[in-house]
Amino acid sequence: MPMSWADSVSAVENPAGAPSKSAYVPPHLRNRPSADPPAQASYAGPSALGNDHSGYGVPNVVGSRWSGQRNEYQSDYAGGGGRGGGWNGRSGGGWDRGRDREVNPFTDDDSEPVGEQESSGINFDAYEDIPVETSGDNVPPPVNTFADIDLGQAVNENIRRCKYVKPTPVQRHTIPISLAGRDLMACAQTGSGKTAAFCFPIISGIMRGQFPRPPRPRVAFPLALILSPTRELSCQIHDEAKKFSYQTGVKVVVAYGGAPINQQLRELERGVHILVATPGRLVDLLERARVSLQMIRYLALDEADRMLDMGFEPQIRKIVQQMDMPPPGVRQTMLFSATFPKEIQRLASDFLSNYIFLAVGRVGSSTDLIVQRVEYVQETDKRSHLMDLLHAQRDNSVNGKQALTLVFVETKKGADALEHWLCMNGFPATAIHGDRTQQEREYALRSFKTGNTPILVATDVAARGLDIPHVAHVVNFDLPNDIDDYVHRIGRTGRAGKTGLATAFFNENNSSLARSLSDLMQEANQEVPAWLSRFAARSTYGGKNRRGGGRFGGRDFRRDSSYNRGATDYYGGGGANMNSGYASGGYNTSSYGAAAGVTSAWD
Numbered sequence: 001m002p003m004s005w006a007d008s009v010s011a012v013e014n015p016a017g018a019p020s021k022s023a024y025v026p027p028h029l030r031n032r033p034s035a036d037p038p039a040q041a042s043y044a045g046p047s048a049l050g051n052d053h054s055g056y057g058v059p060n061v062v063g064s065r066w067s068g069q070r071n072e073y074q075s076d077y078a079g080g081g082g083r084g085g086g087w088n089g090r091s092g093g094g095w096d097r098g099r100d101r102e103v104n105p106f107t108d109d110d111s112e113p114v115g116e117q118e119s120s121g122i123n124f125d126a127y128e129d130i131p132v133e134t135s136g137d138n139v140p141p142p143v144n145t146f147a148d149i150d151l152g153q154a155v156n157e158n159i160r161r162c163k164y165v166k167p168t169p170v171q172r173h174t175i176p177i178s179l180a181g182r183d184l185m186a187c188a189q190t191g192s193g194k195t196a197a198f199c200f201p202i203i204s205g206i207m208r209g210q211f212p213r214p215p216r217p218r219v220a221f222p223l224a225l226i227l228s229p230t231r232e233l234s235c236q237i238h239d240e241a242k243k244f245s246y247q248t249g250v251k252v253v254v255a256y257g258g259a260p261i262n263q264q265l266r267e268l269e270r271g272v273h274i275l276v277a278t279p280g281r282l283v284d285l286l287e288r289a290r291v292s293l294q295m296i297r298y299l300a301l302d303e304a305d306r307m308l309d310m311g312f313e314p315q316i317r318k319i320v321q322q323m324d325m326p327p328p329g330v331r332q333t334m335l336f337s338a339t340f341p342k343e344i345q346r347l348a349s350d351f352l353s354n355y356i357f358l359a360v361g362r363v364g365s366s367t368d369l370i371v372q373r374v375e376y377v378q379e380t381d382k383r384s385h386l387m388d389l390l391h392a393q394r395d396n397s398v399n400g401k402q403a404l405t406l407v408f409v410e411t412k413k414g415a416d417a418l419e420h421w422l423c424m425n426g427f428p429a430t431a432i433h434g435d436r437t438q439q440e441r442e443y444a445l446r447s448f449k450t451g452n453t454p455i456l457v458a459t460d461v462a463a464r465g466l467d468i469p470h471v472a473h474v475v476n477f478d479l480p481n482d483i484d485d486y487v488h489r490i491g492r493t494g495r496a497g498k499t500g501l502a503t504a505f506f507n508e509n510n511s512s513l514a515r516s517l518s519d520l521m522q523e524a525n526q527e528v529p530a531w532l533s534r535f536a537a538r539s540t541y542g543g544k545n546r547r548g549g550g551r552f553g554g555r556d557f558r559r560d561s562s563y564n565r566g567a568t569d570y571y572g573g574g575g576a577n578m579n580s581g582y583a584s585g586g587y588n589t590s591s592y593g594a595a596a597g598v599t600s601a602w603d
């Protein structure tokens, strides 16, 4: 009988009763040192913060909204209640022991990719002429190199370990904005390095800041909260953040649904500076009073438009507005996505204070990195058409290794059925969707990443954020209803300067998407088939086709004349500290890159 995930985790915790087959361990708990010392000796974040590896021995706060409060705080914030109170002293030696115990995330081969995983091979030329547009008050100028940014020695060392040679455009612009303490809504193409763009300033800010001691034991008081919509994405952000914060003393913990909560509670009790979480599990932890948000200084929402879409909005409002989190203007808030529909921007502005809007890159995820093809395929022909594509791909395999192909379908049942059919026909495939257990989801992802099953059939649960190297082909077997979902799906390929292919199967059922798809492809200089243009000419934008970005995935809604007329409506009661410059029409916009001065089909 297969062992459940919960059983397998408790088997890890109770080795005496462990079954002979290897037990499943959640990703964020893998590669932990085998002998776990008592909690009080395990991690002493605050002493690390004082253990100056970062060049911050002398307060050197760059425009942080916390700089003025340094002296009010104790110097030894520990990030969590801890057990036994071993969290307080810089001189207690806990950090040194803690640091020794810190697992080196750069040697983690947990998800060994098909080929070598190198960042240095990134083709930055692909980003040279990317259009960038900022709006807002007193926008800090972009930087050109990591050396131009004062992130501290320890973070710089981790950047080197990551093999990041220079910042991507979104990093060049957002990091100075965030380090200046400004709120931010950033809309940048898929695969362009947004994760590091919000992680670096948070880590650096926590390293240089001084924070009060958590007031209650056994309750976690994170300083930063990063929310994302899926479990896999939260795990991925956690992994990335651990790399960026290695040996900085900043402790990152992840909490997500589908995993045993007790394990996560124990992690939280050991101390946390940065909590990465999915909204549902976080609400659970808040309701159990095991996490308090009262010390939050940084709030980042990844895939922010998804987080504020109908499904998640109530939970996000609860977390951000109805618990004990400091209000906008006190905390620093950063929202990131590749797409930002205007109505979502309006909602989001409730969470922000005098923010800067940044748009980087074209719609369709990247300039010419993703070749987009649309083929007219009747429902009944889709399987055989897919088979043809896969056969062609198999013929083109390099060194016997088949390129990774991600196939998006509409329903969970459809995913199961297509996976089964592919396997029956000799194509090693696996599937990921919301009805699979977390263990199955993780196995599927891992099996795909390592190339054991080079075809992954997925629902939209895999559409956003997942950074899987070597995905060469994204097939929209079923097209989504929303063009923004299409943008995120195809963005699973063509990442970080690499090229990719996206094929969509289109038929009458997708008529409502025709116009936005055809416009998007034109914007991205893709060949639009004549038949699709005819479909587009016949259709209007459906209610769900709400793109408003033109060359970008979104444009600042405050630029709309309707916004200036009705500014108070949007901000009434939201607590936003609106800069008078916007409402009075004196708002600043600047464009960088090849194409300054914006004209857009959607405005």
Ligand SMILES: Nc1ncnc2c1ncn2[C@@H]1O[C@H](COP(=O)(O)OP(=O)(O)OP(=O)(O)O)[C@@H](O)[C@H]1O
Binding pocket: 119, 120, 122, 163, 164, 165, 166, 167, 168, 171, 188, 189, 190, 191, 192, 193, 194, 195, 196, 337, 338, 464, 465, 466, 467, 491, 492, 495, 496
């Ligand atoms: N400065 C850099 N130099 C080289 N590689 C980088 C740099 N910054 C990020 N990367 C790499 O680029 C890839 C994509 O980054 P990331 O996942 O943060 O993209 P994203 O913009 O969040 O994408 P999505 O919109 O799909 O969520 C990752 O593999 C990351 O390690």
